[in-house]
Amino acid sequence: MSNKPSLQRAQFDQVMVPNYAPANIIPVRGEGSRVWDQQGREFIDFAGGIAVNCLGHCHPALTAALMEQGNKLWHLSNVMTNEPALALATTLIEHTFAEKVYFANSGTEANEAALKLARRYAQDKFSSDKIEIIAFNQAFHGRTFFAVTVGGQAAYSDGFGPKPQGVTHLPYNDIAALEAQVSDKTCAIMLEPLQGEGGIINATPEFLSAVRRLADKHNALVIYDEVQTGVGRTGKLYAYMHTNIVPDILTTAKSLGGGFPIAAMLTTSAIAAHFKVGTHGSTYGGNPLACAVANAVLGQVCQPQVLDGVRQREQLFRAGLAAINEKYHVFSTVRGQGLLLGAVLNEQYAGRSRDFLLASLDQGLMSLIAGPNVVRFAPSLIIPETDIAEGLARFERAVASVVA
Numbered sequence: 001m002s003n004k005p006s007l008q009r010a011q012f013d014q015v016m017v018p019n020y021a022p023a024n025i026i027p028v029r030g031e032g033s034r035v036w037d038q039q040g041r042e043f044i045d046f047a048g049g050i051a052v053n054c055l056g057h058c059h060p061a062l063t064a065a066l067m068e069q070g071n072k073l074w075h076l077s078n079v080m081t082n083e084p085a086l087a088l089a090t091t092l093i094e095h096t097f098a099e100k101v102y103f104a105n106s107g108t109e110a111n112e113a114a115l116k117l118a119r120r121y122a123q124d125k126f127s128s129d130k131i132e133i134i135a136f137n138q139a140f141h142g143r144t145f146f147a148v149t150v151g152g153q154a155a156y157s158d159g160f161g162p163k164p165q166g167v168t169h170l171p172y173n174d175i176a177a178l179e180a181q182v183s184d185k186t187c188a189i190m191l192e193p194l195q196g197e198g199g200i201i202n203a204t205p206e207f208l209s210a211v212r213r214l215a216d217k218h219n220a221l222v223i224y225d226e227v228q229t230g231v232g233r234t235g236k237l238y239a240y241m242h243t244n245i246v247p248d249i250l251t252t253a254k255s256l257g258g259g260f261p262i263a264a265m266l267t268t269s270a271i272a273a274h275f276k277v278g279t280h281g282s283t284y285g286g287n288p289l290a291c292a293v294a295n296a297v298l299g300q301v302c303q304p305q306v307l308d309g310v311r312q313r314e315q316l317f318r319a320g321l322a323a324i325n326e327k328y329h330v331f332s333t334v335r336g337q338g339l340l341l342g343a344v345l346n347e348q349y350a351g352r353s354r355d356f357l358l359a360s361l362d363q364g365l366m367s368l369i370a371g372p373n374v375v376r377f378a379p380s381l382i383i384p385e386t387d388i389a390e391g392l393a394r395f396e397r398a399v400a401s402v403v404a
C-alpha cells in the first residue's frame with residue numbers, strides 16, 4: 001500500500017481502445033460483496049459486475065470448482081465433449097423447459113445463435129421469406145452485428161454499414177402494435193422479459209401472453225433473452241418462471257458463470273434439430289473450466305433458500321430506497337424485480353443518473369445506471385443484510401451530496 005502501484009488508471013487511455021470510460025479507481029481484490037482498490041479503499045458492491053457476480057466475489061464453492069478443474073483439464077474444443085459440459089447441460093435441462101443446450105461464451109453469442117436458429121428453423125419448416133424478427137425499442141441483446149441490430153437502440157447499431165435485414169422494432173408492452181405487425185412472415189419475437197439496459201422496465205403479464213399467443217398463431221418462435229434476468233436474479237431461476245408463459249428459445253449468460261465467461265442457449269429438441277453438424281459453432285463454447293464453474297453456480301443458486309433470499313433482499317432494498325426518497329425526493333418509482341432494481345429519477349433530477357453513480361463511488365459504493373434516468377442495482381444474490389444496510393447508508397450520503 002505504501003508504494004505507488006506501477007499500473008494506473010491513466011495508462012488506460014494510452015493502451016486501450018477508447019470504447020470504455022472506466023472509473024478512476026482500480027479494484028484489485030474482492031470478497032463477498034466488498035471490493036478493495038489499489039489503495040486499500042473498501043467498496044460495497046451493489047453492481048455485481050453488471051448482474052454477473054451472483055454469488056459475490058471469490059465465493060468458496062466457485063473458487064474450489066475453478067481450482068479443481070484447473071488442475072484437471074482446461075480446454076478441448078468441440079472436437080471432443082467433456083464432463084463439466086455434459087453435467088451442466090443436464091442440470092439446465094432438469095431445471096427448465098429446455099431439452100437441448102448450446103454453449104457459448106457471452107450473451108451476445110448466445111443471442112446470435114438463437115437468432116440464427118430461429119431463421120434456419122423458419123426457412124427449413126416454412127418458407128424462405130419467413131424472416132421477420134420482431135423486437136422492441138430500448139431492448140439490449142449484445143453487440144455482434146445481428147444481435148445489436150435486433151436490439152432497440154439505434155445509437156449502438158448505426159454507423160457500421162448495411163445491417164442484417166428483416167428486423168422490426170415495436171414499443172415494449174404495446175399489444176396493439178404487436179397485433180398490427182405480426183404476420184406469417186414473422187420468424188421470431190425476441191424480448192427481455194424485464195428490460196435491463198433499456199431502463200429496468202417490467203413487462204406486463206398481458207403483453208407476455210400476447211407475445212406467446214400471436215407467435216403461436218403465426219408459427220413464429222418466442223425468444224426470451226434472459227442474459228440479465230436469469231440464474232436467480234428475479235427470485236426464480238429464470239424470469240419466465242414467474243408466469244405460465246414458456247419461450248421456445250431462452251438465452252442465459254451473465255450470472256451463469258458468476259464471473260467466469262459462459263453463456264447458453266436453451267431450446268426444445270424439435271427446434272434444436274435444425275442446427276446440424278457444422279451449421280453453427282464456437283471454439284470455446286462449453287469449455288471445461290467455464291462449465292465447471294457454472295455447475296457450481298447452479299448448485300448454489302438452485303437452493304430454495306437462495307431464491308427466497310433474493311425476494312427478502314428485494315424488500316430490504318425497496319424499503320431502504322423508499323426511506324431515502326422520503327427524505328430527499330429524488331425518485332418517481334422503483335422498477336424491476338428481485339435483485340434487478342431500477343430507481344427512476346423524478347423530473348427534477350432527470351438525465352442525472354451518472355451523477356448519482358459517481359457520488360456513490362465517492363462514498364464507497366459501486367452501483368450502476370440504466371440509461372440517463374435510472375440508478376440500477378444488481379448485487380450478489382447472497383449479499384449479507386449488513387452489507388445492504390451499509391451500502392444503503394452510503395447511497396443515502398451520495399444522494400444527499402447530489403441534492404445539496
Ligand SMILES: *Cc1c(COP(=O)(O)O)cnc(C)c1O
Nearest residue numbers: 106107108140141142196227228
Ligand atoms: C448484457 C446483456 C447482453 C450481452 O451480453 P454480453 O455477455 O455482454 O455479450 C445481452 N442481452 C442482455 C439482456 C444483456 O443484459
